[in-house]
Amino acid sequence: MDYIWGCLRKSVLQKKISMTPIVSVRKLTKTYGNGFEALKGVDLDIEEGEILALLGPNGAGKTTLISIICGIVNPSSGTVLVQGNDVVRDFRKTRALIGLVPQELTTDQFETVWNTVRFSRGVYGCKPNPDLIERVLKDLSLWSKKDNMIRELSGGMKRRVLIAKALSHEPRVLFLDEPTAGVDVNLRREMWQVVEKLRESGVTIILTTHYIEEAEEIADRVGVINGGELLLLEDKKTLMKKLGRKQLRLELTEPLAALPPSLEPFNLVLSDDRMALMHEYHGEEAQGSVPALLNALTRENIHFRDLSTRQSSLEDIFVALVGEKA
Amino acid sequence: MNVEAVKSIYMFEMARMRRTILQSVISPVITTSLYFIVFGTAIGSRIQTVEGVSYGAFITPGLIMLTLLTQCIGNGSIGIYFPKFTGTIYEILSAPVSMTEILLGYVGAAATKGLLIGLIILATASFFVDVRIAHPFMMAVFLVLTAVTFSLFGFIIGVWARNFEQLNIVPMLVVPPLTFLGGSFYSINMLPPFWQTVSHFNPVLYLVSGFRWSFYEIADVNPVVSLGMIGLFLLICLSVIGWIFKTGYRLRS
Numbered sequence: 001m002d003y004i005w006g007c008l009r010k011s012v013l014q015k016k017i018s019m020t021p022i023v024s025v026r027k028l029t030k031t032y033g034n035g036f037e038a039l040k041g042v043d044l045d046i047e048e049g050e051i052l053a054l055l056g057p058n059g060a061g062k063t064t065l066i067s068i069i070c071g072i073v074n075p076s077s078g079t080v081l082v083q084g085n086d087v088v089r090d091f092r093k094t095r096a097l098i099g100l101v102p103q104e105l106t107t108d109q110f111e112t113v114w115n116t117v118r119f120s121r122g123v124y125g126c127k128p129n130p131d132l133i134e135r136v137l138k139d140l141s142l143w144s145k146k147d148n149m150i151r152e153l154s155g156g157m158k159r160r161v162l163i164a165k166a167l168s169h170e171p172r173v174l175f176l177d178e179p180t181a182g183v184d185v186n187l188r189r190e191m192w193q194v195v196e197k198l199r200e201s202g203v204t205i206i207l208t209t210h211y212i213e214e215a216e217e218i219a220d221r222v223g224v225i226n227g228g229e230l231l232l233l234e235d236k237k238t239l240m241k242k243l244g245r246k247q248l249r250l251e252l253t254e255p256l257a258a259l260p261p262s263l264e265p266f267n268l269v270l271s272d273d274r275m276a277l278m279h280e281y282h283g284e285e286a287q288g289s290v291p292a293l294l295n296a297l298t299r300e301n302i303h304f305r306d307l308s309t310r311q312s313s314l315e316d317i318f319v320a321l322v323g324e325k326a
Numbered sequence: 327m328n329v330e331a332v333k334s335i336y337m338f339e340m341a342r343m344r345r346t347i348l349q350s351v352i353s354p355v356i357t358t359s360l361y362f363i364v365f366g367t368a369i370g371s372r373i374q375t376v377e378g379v380s381y382g383a384f385i386t387p388g389l390i391m392l393t394l395l396t397q398c399i400g401n402g403s404i405g406i407y408f409p410k411f412t413g414t415i416y417e418i419l420s421a422p423v424s425m426t427e428i429l430l431g432y433v434g435a436a437a438t439k440g441l442l443i444g445l446i447i448l449a450t451a452s453f454f455v456d457v458r459i460a461h462p463f464m465m466a467v468f469l470v471l472t473a474v475t476f477s478l479f480g481f482i483i484g485v486w487a488r489n490f491e492q493l494n495i496v497p498m499l500v501v502p503p504l505t506f507l508g509g510s511f512y513s514i515n516m517l518p519p520f521w522q523t524v525s526h527f528n529p530v531l532y533l534v535s536g537f538r539w540s541f542y543e544i545a546d547v548n549p550v551v552s553l554g555m556i557g558l559f560l561l562i563c564l565s566v567i568g569w570i571f572k573t574g575y576r577l578r579s
Contacts, residue, residue, distance in 0.1 A: 094422075098420070100420050118334075125328040
């Protein structure tokens with residue numbers, strides 16, 4: 001009874017959450033003037049407070065999707081609602097809720113950090129608020145550079161200036177278009193920390209990336225876009241579980257001439273040097289085949305000196321998905 | 327109406343002028359002074375008067391117009407072209423501002439700059455020649471209408487231009503010949519009848535003539551016609567901008 005009650009409550013809760021997505025995209029298409037079909041009917045709900053990673057190769061339609069939601073590109077058909085407001089009809093309401101950090105480092109090179117962030121806040125129709133801008137700059141470790149011209153800053157700092165600009169009007173939803181493209185490993189880690197901090201403050205974050213590692217590291221949900229279509233949208237953990245294969249590798253103490261018949265059901269592969277056994281299994285299986293396999297090995301008197309498991313990464317999943325559809 | 331946004335864009339543009347004060351303010355003053363020295367003093371001393379006005383004073387309204395047109399078109403176009411060029415336009419396009427508010431910010435700043443420089447040149451001119459203004463109110467009307475109209479025209483060029491060459495082609499190649507041949511430095515009554523007729527196809531003639539009338543009450547064309555022509559240019563520019571905003575031409579794909 002408790003179990004059923006639990007399930008019911010869970011489903012009600014889920015429904016409640018999914019009934020009020022902060023961004024709701026329906027049947028969205030975009031065909032550019034030159035005839036290029038960038039989006040072919042995308043449906044997408046973004047939940048409040050989540051980090052959603054949109055994954056896809058270059059030219060998949062990620063930036064077009066973001067640009068339509070933010071109002072830079074007009075949709076060909078379909079609708080986008082932000083907190084229930086249409087991005088075309090009620091653009092003042094929707095755009096005030098959204099912040100955008102573009103892919104390119106586009107800044108006014110000859111402006112100071114302070115002026116450019118203040119300008120952003122004004123353009124979004126907010127009254128000046130030096131305290132807020134101070135807080136944003138401090139959070140992004142830019143405070144000491146506030147009077148520097150942007151052209152004097154490093155690439156990583158310029159990226160943070162763009163984030164500061166996007167946060168200057170206190171948006172509820174933040175779009176980060178390829179936040180770590182062409183950024184070194186340290187800066188990428190730093191950027192992830194910034195994103196995590198933002199999420200803690202309650203901002204919904206949508207980031208596009210073609211680095212699988214990035215999605216795997218910070219996202220709650222992952223969407224895969226290719227050829228203008230959303231191929232998949234899934235909770236990251238579910239996705240890894242559902243599609244993620246695991247591999248167990250056993251390093252043997254002595255070479256094995258052949259697999260004994262009793263081990264056949266385990267789908268084992270013997271390495272070329274006959275010193276290792278590989279076993280593929282599904283990460284989702286509750287009662288895994290691993291314990292049974294280890295027992296069987298003991299019965300057959302096969303000894304191993306080491307074992308390792310490897311879970312297939314999002315990258316494998318992604319390559320499989322994109323490759324399938326291509 | 328997003329007043330904060332209009333204010334921000336306007337102030338941002340005006341700050342650009344403060345930063346480039348040498349180029350935007352000092353340079354037109356020097357250029358105008360040179361015109362006065364060469365045309366007003368060296369050549370003007372042999373011409374004496376045109377329709378009862380000393381030559382130096384006669385060319386003053388034309389000189390102001392020449393600079394006003396160049397400055398307004400230049401500022402109006404660079405204001406919108408530069409964010410397009412650097413890519414920072416994404417911010418303005420994704421902000422909760424209407425196209426009208428964008429226009430008010432950019433064109434307002436360009437026209438203000440043009441007007442300021444026009445007034446500075448008027449002040450400079452008064453050091454060289456005896457400038458009197460018969461109809462100060464009409465002078466201001468002509469000045470403001472011209473500044474706004476040509477800042478709008480500059481905005482259109484800025485939206486249209488895909489590179490710096492296209493951006494500069496109108497202020498550099500079209501405006502100077504039209505201004506020089508539009509009666510800035512002479513009265514078209516001095517021309518043979520054929521060229522007088524040709525001159526009437528030059529829009530700048532109407533601007534210079536009307537503006538000069540507000541100073542000295544002498545005009546190549548009726549000042550009411552001049553005012554009507556400026557109104558017509560203003561309407562044309564506004565319609566083109568209306569179309570740009572409706573279609574998103576070269577701004578929003």
